[in-house]
Amino acid sequence: MAPISLEKIEAIAPDQASLLAARKLVKPSGWSGLSCDDAGLIWGECQGSGSSPYRVVASEVDAGYKCTCPSRKFPCKHSLALMWMRSEGKIAFAAAQAPEWVQEWTRRRRPGAGTAGKDDSASALALKNLADAAAPVAEEVDPKAEARAAAARDRNRREREEAILGGLDDLDRWIADQIDNGLAAFAVNAGKLCRPIAQRLVDAKASGLASRVDGLPARLYALPEQARSTAALEQLGQLHLLAEAYRRQESLSSELRADVRREGGWTQSREALLTEEGTLTVSGTWRVLATLSEVQPDRLRRLESWLWRDDSAEGPRAAVLIDFVPVAGGPTRPAYQPGEKLGATLVFYPSARPLRTLVKEVTTTAEVTTSAEECMVDFRLPDKPLAAAMDEYEDALAAVPWLSTWPIAFGAAQLKRNGETLFLTSSDGVGPALPLAATQSCNAAPLLALESFDGFGLWNGHLFRPCFAQTALGRWVAE
Amino acid sequence: MNAAELKSRVVPFLMSGARRGSLDADLEALGGDRDHALLNALSLAGQALRFTQPAQPAEYAMETWPHDERPILPQAMRAHILRLLDRCTEDTARALALALEAKRLRPHPFDLPKLEGLVRKHADRLGVTAQYWAQRETSSSAPRGYFDAVELNAETWTEATPRIRAKFLREMRKRDPKGARLLLEKTWNAEDADNRAQLIATLQTGLSADDKGFLETIRKDRAARVRTTVQRFLAALSGSAAENPSLAACMERIERSKSGLLKKKQALKLELPATVKEHEAAGWIQEQFAGVTITELARACEVADCEALVDGAMKDENLLFALALMATREKRFDLLGTIADELPDAWGKMSDSNFEDASLYDSAERAQWAQAILRPKKWLPPLPFPAWSWLHRQLEGPLPANVMREVLQSKAWTTQLQEEKKPGTELVQVLCALCPPELRNFLRGQIEPLPADRNDKGLMLLEILESLEKTA
Numbered sequence: 048m049a050p051i052s053l054e055k056i057e058a059i060a061p062d063q064a065s066l067l068a069a070r071k072l073v074k075p076s077g078w079s080g081l082s083c084d085d086a087g088l089i090w091g092e093c094q095g096s097g098s099s100p101y102r103v104v105a106s107e108v109d110a111g112y113k114c115t116c117p118s119r120k121f122p123c124k125h126s127l128a129l130m131w132m133r134s135e136g137k138i139a140f141a142a143a144q145a146p147e148w149v150q151e152w153t154r155r156r157r158p159g160a161g162t163a164g165k166d167d168s169a170s171a172l173a174l175k176n177l178a179d180a181a182a183p184v185a186e187e188v189d190p191k192a193e194a195r196a197a198a199a200r201d202r203n204r205r206e207r208e209e210a211i212l213g214g215l216d217d218l219d220r221w222i223a224d225q226i227d228n229g230l231a232a233f234a235v236n237a238g239k240l241c242r243p244i245a246q247r248l249v250d251a252k253a254s255g256l257a258s259r260v261d262g263l264p265a266r267l268y269a270l271p272e273q274a275r276s277t278a279a280l281e282q283l284g285q286l287h288l289l290a291e292a293y294r295r296q297e298s299l300s301s302e303l304r305a306d307v308r309r310e311g312g313w314t315q316s317r318e319a320l321l322t323e324e325g326t327l328t329v330s331g332t333w334r335v336l337a338t339l340s341e342v343q344p345d346r347l348r349r350l351e352s353w354l355w356r357d358d359s360a361e362g363p364r365a366a367v368l369i370d371f372v373p374v375a376g377g378p379t380r381p382a383y384q385p386g387e388k389l390g391a392t393l394v395f396y397p398s399a400r401p402l403r404t405l406v407k408e409v410t411t412t413a414e415v416t417t418s419a420e421e422c423m424v425d426f427r428l429p430d431k432p433l434a435a436a437m438d439e440y441e442d443a444l445a446a447v448p449w450l451s452t453w454p455i456a457f458g459a460a461q462l463k464r465n466g467e468t469l470f471l472t473s474s475d476g477v478g479p480a481l482p483l484a485a486t487q488s489c490n491a492a493p494l495l496a497l498e499s500f501d502g503f504g505l506w507n508g509h510l511f512r513p514c515f516a517q518t519a520l521g522r523w524v525a526e
Numbered sequence: 527m528n529a530a531e532l533k534s535r536v537v538p539f540l541m542s543g544a545r546r547g548s549l550d551a552d553l554e555a556l557g558g559d560r561d562h563a564l565l566n567a568l569s570l571a572g573q574a575l576r577f578t579q580p581a582q583p584a585e586y587a588m589e590t591w592p593h594d595e596r597p598i599l600p601q602a603m604r605a606h607i608l609r610l611l612d613r614c615t616e617d618t619a620r621a622l623a624l625a626l627e628a629k630r631l632r633p634h635p636f637d638l639p640k641l642e643g644l645v646r647k648h649a650d651r652l653g654v655t656a657q658y659w660a661q662r663e664t665s666s667s668a669p670r671g672y673f674d675a676v677e678l679n680a681e682t683w684t685e686a687t688p689r690i691r692a693k694f695l696r697e698m699r700k701r702d703p704k705g706a707r708l709l710l711e712k713t714w715n716a717e718d719a720d721n722r723a724q725l726i727a728t729l730q731t732g733l734s735a736d737d738k739g740f741l742e743t744i745r746k747d748r749a750a751r752v753r754t755t756v757q758r759f760l761a762a763l764s765g766s767a768a769e770n771p772s773l774a775a776c777m778e779r780i781e782r783s784k785s786g787l788l789k790k791k792q793a794l795k796l797e798l799p800a801t802v803k804e805h806e807a808a809g810w811i812q813e814q815f816a817g818v819t820i821t822e823l824a825r826a827c828e829v830a831d832c833e834a835l836v837d838g839a840m841k842d843e844n845l846l847f848a849l850a851l852m853a854t855r856e857k858r859f860d861l862l863g864t865i866a867d868e869l870p871d872a873w874g875k876m877s878d879s880n881f882e883d884a885s886l887y888d889s890a891e892r893a894q895w896a897q898a899i900l901r902p903k904k905w906l907p908p909l910p911f912p913a914w915s916w917l918h919r920q921l922e923g924p925l926p927a928n929v930m931r932e933v934l935q936s937k938a939w940t941t942q943l944q945e946e947k948k949p950g951t952e953l954v955q956v957l958c959a960l961c962p963p964e965l966r967n968f969l970r971g972q973i974e975p976l977p978a979d980r981n982d983k984g985l986m987l988l989e990i991l992e993s994l995e996k997t998a
Contacts (some may be wrong), residue, residue: 054605057609063612063613067978067979067982070978070982071977071978219561219565220561222565222568223561223564223565226540226543226564226565226568227543228543229540229541229542229543230540230541230543231541231542231543232543276541277537277575280537280540280541280568280571280572280575281572281573281575281576282572283568283572284568284569284570284571284572284573285569285572287565287566287568287569288569288572288573291569437579441577444576444577448573463586463587463589464586464587464589465583465585465586465587466587470582470583470586472582476582479579479580479581479582480580480581480582480583481580482580489639490639492638492639492662493635493636493638493639493659495589495591496589496591496635496655508576520598520634520635520636521601521634521636523636526639526640
């Protein structure tokens, strides 16, 4: 198993201070029991300020980690230092059988993660332990209590459905009021107008819609002033569409119904998705093309990793892994970095246009290609004109009318400038011209020097966010 | 109602407000009560807009990225350099820019947005692409070419940056003083004040009576800095104190007396005005003596020669400092060495006074100057970081090896390495920037035991400089 690269360690570190702190620990003196196994697990005990040493374990398969220290940074300096020592290769790790606390960690991890390369006995051990863990629970089940709990769950569900429908009626009334007042004026006062109805939707337990309404002013203010009122019209129109679709969900296809309910705020747990039968599962070699980190109005950080499948076999080629972490103390960036490729099986959340996914199993470890030549030989984006990529967007929009962001992969495009705004257009000048957000202009400006490049980005219907480009000068990645 | 009608009729209606307009006939077609019909109209109009692809603008700006002949720095170094430049000192950035200039490498164009600070300050060392990037937001009314030729000549010298042009003129003055002056005369009226001040100073090299005519014509230049320099040159050429009001002003502040028991000798003392406070003294002296040459001062003080002038000023730090400034301007490194023996902190005072004339030397002269003025064995701790930063700015490169070795062995530096007085990362970085290749391992050995937050950038800089030097 290849050790985690220093670049990867740098990418997952929450900040520079953590790297500096970790560097101080990259010496054998503070560590004991540094070991590894053939399944890509490394572990050791680090003497910290506490009375007992911290137990640190990491997986070289997917850069997962765990440390018993009380740090609020993830990964902490101990985890980083452990990976760092392994990466440098100057300090020996003894080959050993994973101790119980390491096995315990692997058992608790999400199913499939970190299992690459495990031999049968290790898998059998994991299964045996799961079975052991499940057996006593089965014995303790009280049928009456179970029935009471099920009834309570049903009652809560019905109450929530009623609350959401009530919230949707209020939402429609609110939108009608905005229409009466004129949507040109709405864009000016969006922040003030949206907050009360967002709060009302929270009370109605329609958290997904509440987030959508809460984020609406920010989405409008990201646009040029002259585009805000039409964007407000589109956004409010989508809210009504969602409300109508929610009321009529029984008449929708199962995939679209899943979309609608998710937008309404119903969630599906990771475990439920991974164990559910009939979910869309796609295996292949996936390339990380973009990682985004954005703080939401609810003080959660949304971490997105956009993946692209190398082969063109049936099934979605684009996928997005989404994590939500608290702003205070959580990791500030996704675990993957652009350019990494990993062999993995992904499970998609049901949708009329499946995009959001979970990693079910990693089959080969992540690795990065860096040089321009390597990048061009190793991976090619589809040679599809921008106009064709936009046609796919329109198909997706027709299938999911409230679609917000859609991945666009294109070939032979060019960046051009008109005034202060940059536009992505095909290199022959035919077809649409997608304007870039002003915040992306500086970072993307070097692409202006190129006559043609292939790339990947995200289109929200108004602004294009370039994320990744394959160029004659090598790979370009958005910051 | 089709998409075009939705956009042409419904959208304006929704924008202006349903209370003001009326689309009753059309709304009826959408079914339900009025509110419901309005909401349906909104959703339909919104979707119609969403399916409208953005059109091409009427025209695009012409991109004029220059052709850059420099190779891009090796791919493997890009990430290291970005990490180094993240929150490093200006000295580290300068050292990197100098190394890239020496190897004629350029940053990767995709890194330019992340290297904004480096590019803005050192564009002329980083190739034409970096120059273009640095100027991309400047007004189009003042366009400038991008020039990065290895060798300038009389035809192309005006296209380079001011620093390169001054260097070219200085080199030409060594071979052909008249030719260089004629080049300067031709472009003089088109230069701005900063350029004039920088370019006129190059006449110091090979200054002769032939230059007098040109100097007379620009004696009343609009820029005070130019007037002061011209005045100094004219005074040096004429040899008469009467023609130099700066000298007269200085002489009013110099007290002359005799000292010694067996052999009486001249003792000179510079009296500072009462209004000049201690921390302002270096700046005042620098300004006061800017237009005076050491030879004319010796003559005015009625001493035999420049050496005697220095000898007479030995007991007065202020006057010694003034002489150090003059010796630096006039490249009298022999005198400067004598002064530094008595005033080892002369370079620190120069940094306090914002003296920048040393930057006019070529690399060999800068090394001579450093050897003359730096006396590490006589320094007392602590070593102030601003002075080191100033020194690197003046030298534009590493210290001579013998001087750097003395610095690294000096008490002033080794005391800082002790447990209780660890040097800050700024000081470590500037010493790494000043360190010549042959002493890097020695310096590494000294700073490696320091905490990571103090030595990480310094060690990284040393490693990157070595990698760059090995690049073919």
